[in-house]
Amino acid sequence: MVNLFRLLGLPNPNSAERKRSSLGKLFVDPGPKPGNKFHDLGELRWAERTGRMTQRPSRRVIYIKPDELHRVPLEGLEQNLSLGDMAIIDLSQLNHMPSQQSVCARRVQDLGNASRLPIFALNEDDTLLMIAGAMMRVDTHKHRLGSEAPTPLINEGAINHDLN
Numbered sequence: 001m002v003n004l005f006r007l008l009g010l011p012n013p014n015s016a017e018r019k020r021s022s023l024g025k026l027f028v029d030p031g032p033k034p035g036n037k038f039h040d041l042g043e044l045r046w047a048e049r050t051g052r053m054t055q056r057p058s059r060r061v062i063y064i065k066p067d068e069l070h071r072v073p074l075e076g077l078e079q080n081l082s083l084g085d086m087a088i089i090d091l092s093q094l095n096h097m098p099s100q101q102s103v104c105a106r107r108v109q110d111l112g113n114a115s116r117l118p119i120f121a122l123n124e125d126d127t128l129l130m131i132a133g134a135m136m137r138v139d140t141h142k143h144r145l146g147s148e149a150p151t152p153l154i155n156e157g158a159i160n161h162d163l164n
Contacts, residue, residue, distance in 0.1 A: 072104045084133040092127040
């Protein structure tokens with residue numbers, strides 16, 4: 001008799017049942033099983049290796065909100081921004097005091113002008129402000145924040161000139 005499953009290139013379900021029953025003991029414990037040739041990435045040696053290979057972060061994100069006197073503590077922030085740190089200033093606590101909110105926003109703007117860094121509003125109310133640090137790039141079209149400028153693979157101007 002012709003084996004229909006073999007003729008069509010399909011696995012034979014009868015032989016699969018026999019193989020399942022011959023597997024023996026099933027393991028419930030997650031992780032590598034005895035006899036497997038896989039690395040257990042949860043072992044301490046892999047964590048130490050990864051720690052040696054990855055660089056420690058050199059930049060910080062500084063979150064600033066008004067103090068109890070409704071002032072924004074900006075002292076020393078210009079030096080941090082020059083090192084490449086990013087500052088996020090949250091003025092949402094001052095929603096009930098619009099004049100104080102505008103004074104604090106003006107102080108942040110003055111800091112940005114003094115350090116020659118642009119100020120970005122992260123929400124529609126202009127209560128969440130961001131100052132990207134030195135050597136930090138902000139893509140205002142795709143809304144991406146990063147530190148390295150992308151390198152174009154193809155010069156688009158050269159393509160347009162070739163087509164004409």
